[in-house]
Amino acid sequence: MDPTELLRLGVYGQLSVDPSDVQTASLDFGMLSRAEPWAVLHPASADDITRVVKAAYESEAHGFTISARGHGHSINGQAQTSNGVVIQMSGSRGRRLGSSTPAALRPHVYEKERYVDVWGGELWIDVLRSTLEHGLAPKSWTDYLYLSVGGTLSNAGISGQAFHQGPQITNVHELDVVTGKGELLTCSEEQNSGLFHAVLGGLGQFGIITRARISLEPAPKRVRWIRVLYSDFSTFTRDQEYLISLHELPASQKFDYVEGFVIVDEGLINNWRSSFFSPRNPVKITSLGTDGGVLYCLEITKNYDESTADTTDQEVESLLKKLNFIQSSVFTTDLLYVDFLDRVHKAELKLRSKGLWEVPHPWLNLFIPKSRIADFDKGVFKGILGNKTGGPILIYPMNKHKWDNRSSVVTPDEDVFYLVAFLRSALDNGEEMQSLEYLNHQNRQILKFCDEAGIKAKQYLPHYTTQEEWVDHFGDKWGQFYQRKMEFDPRYILATGQRIFKPSF
Ligand code: FAD
Structure with missing residues (x-):
């Protein structure tokens, strides 16, 4: 189809070739890749989407591709396309209609x-x-x-x-x-x-x-938000794993949220995710006697409302008693549930005001099987990373049986696996260790380390460029993934920015 013919499809929303729409759709949060679509559809309803996808599917001579774009917060161009239409899903409600x-x-x-x-x-x-x-x-x-x-x-x-x-x-x-x-x-x-x-x-x-x-x-009304520190990795992971093993207990006997992060540099204490510690709770890594300069922070929350406020302190106390963190390192804050859930947005606003939000983000997210997380700590947190990370590094375990294996997502083949998220920003400030090149190289080193050490990591928000790598990523699930593709998108029209299947045109 000739791109101009698209405009004759008769959608109720707006099919735009406005340069500012095209420009927005050609970028994402990662700022690592760029592809300009022919046009951007702001759909008025699902019918508009049906119409455009059908036109792409039925187009005999000159096909085109379609990428839904949610909020464009991918890292590697997953919602982009250069030979077709981006459907701008977020913001369509109300903005233009x-x-x-x-x-x-x-x-x-x-x-x-x-x-x-x-x-x-x-x-x-x-x-x-x-x-x-x-x-x-x-x-x-x-x-x-x-x-x-x-x-x-x-x-x-x-x-x-x-x-x-x-x-x-x-x-x-x-x-x-x-x-x-x-x-x-x-x-x-x-x-x-x-x-x-x-x-x-x-x-x-x-x-x-x-x-x-x-x-x-x-919805709970309020949240007690607690951070405690560890200098010993195995004590940290033992406590995290203990906390997630309580998943079936009544709410009063478990935390509602369990995450954690790795602190390898003093700078991170003032980082966007760590503003929690200051100014009321100043903390100095050096004062805590770390082993190899690395600290681990367990982050937990307890939800409550008026009816449970009286017992919340007791419940938190009795859970904390079972943990082995550095006793002098308990940092607590109390806030509305909505403010807890929306916590990263506050950090976003701060970074935006300093011009540090719209920068390249060479993020790497990995699922690591529980049996190898200690090796990962030795090789990566205490090895490859050095003492400057360029952004938060999250680490928290999850229970595999809470994931439905019939979905398309792939996770490691163990009952418990960790998310390790390297959420780093590249800066063009002359510091080599913050440059995009350096961080990209480090990401490759981390993947290579896993490969060579036989750690069966799976990428979350995966990014690969060849089908061979995708086949390897999906492992046993590839056959089913491929069959589903043939059934639901046999012309490989959708989400080509993932680079799993190449359309034939
Ligand atoms: P987009 O980037 O717009 O699209 C992602 C992919 O989904 C594309 O392939 C696109 O074609 C497809 N897609 C989009 N909309 C649809 C649709 N309606 N139907 C079908 N396919 C669609 N992830 C977590 O799991 N946990 C986190 O805590 C977390 N925190 C994040 C924090 C930040 C600051 C950022 C930038 C990302 C974070 N992510 C997190 C990752 C995030 O979940 C993914 O990047 C997600 O894809 C972003 O959503 P989006 O709407 O921007 O999607």
Whole structure:
């Protein structure tokens, strides 16, 4: 199809070739790659998406590709395309459609059933705001809420609640999906279940999520947020693993959120994720007597409201008593639930004001099997990293049985595995250790180390450039992944920015 013919497709939203729309769609948070689409669709409804995907699927001579773009917070161009249309999912509701916004695109909370129906491009912050009006909230989160529902469900969506609630993809009842053939299908465990499981964690390969029905729970009012430090890695991981083993106990006997991070440099204490420690809680690494200069911070929370406020202190105390952190290192803060969930946004605003948000982000996220996490610590945190990290390094374990193996996502083959997230920013400030080249090289070294040490790591938010690497990534699941692709997007139209399948045109 000639790009100008696209404009004759007759969509109700807006098919734009405006340079500023094209420019926005050609970039992402990673700022590492760039591809300009022919046009950007701001859909008015799922029907617009169906129309454009169908045109791409049925186009005989000159096909084109379609990439849904949630909020463009990928790292490596996963939502980009240079030979087709980007469908801008977030911001379409209301931004261009004014008061004629179809009611179907607004979050709809079902109080009795405890779920919410949302547009696939809805940002999680807006899902939270809508559900809080009913005293309810989703159960499983990401650390940052300015991500779209369709974008995180295409990966997994994880945070410190995943150990007991599972990732976001296990908290979805139903989806509406436009497949690569341009069909709009409703899917769930019961209906079109193959498509349902394929799309969850499916990297946008099988369809575009236009509606998701997300499970809710009563929203707590407040959060007790605690950080404690460790100098010994095995004590740290033993405590983390102990805490996640409590997943089936009643809420009063476990924490609601378990995460952690690695501190290899003093600078990190003042880092965006660590502003917690200061100014009221100044902390000096050197004062804590670290082993090899590395500290580990366990981060836990306890949710509560008026009815449980009296017992919260006791519950927290009795859980902390079972842990072996450095006793002088307990940092506690207390805040509204919504402020806890939205914590990274505050850091974003700070970084933006210093011009440090829109910089390249060579992030690397790995799932590491529990049996090899100590080797990873020795080889990477105490080895490859040196004493400057360039950004936060998260580390927390999850229970594999909380993940549904029928979804497309791949995780290590052990009951417990860790997320290790190197969330680093490259700066052009003349410091070699903060340069993009240096950080990219270090990422390659980390992957090589895992490979050579036989650590069966899996990338989360994976990025590969050859199909051979993808086949290796999916392992046993590749056959099913490929079959699902042939069934739901046989012309390889969708999400080509993932670089898994190449369209034939
Ligand atoms: P995009 O980058 O726009 O798209 C990602 C992929 O999904 C693309 O392939 C795209 O084509 C596809 N896609 C987008 N929308 C749809 C749709 N409606 N239907 C089908 N496919 C679609 N992840 C976590 O799990 N936990 C975290 O705590 C976390 N924190 C983060 C913090 C920051 C600051 C950032 C930048 C990212 C973080 N992420 C986290 C990663 C994030 O979940 C992924 O990058 C996610 O893809 C971003 O969502 P998005 O809406 O921006 O997606």
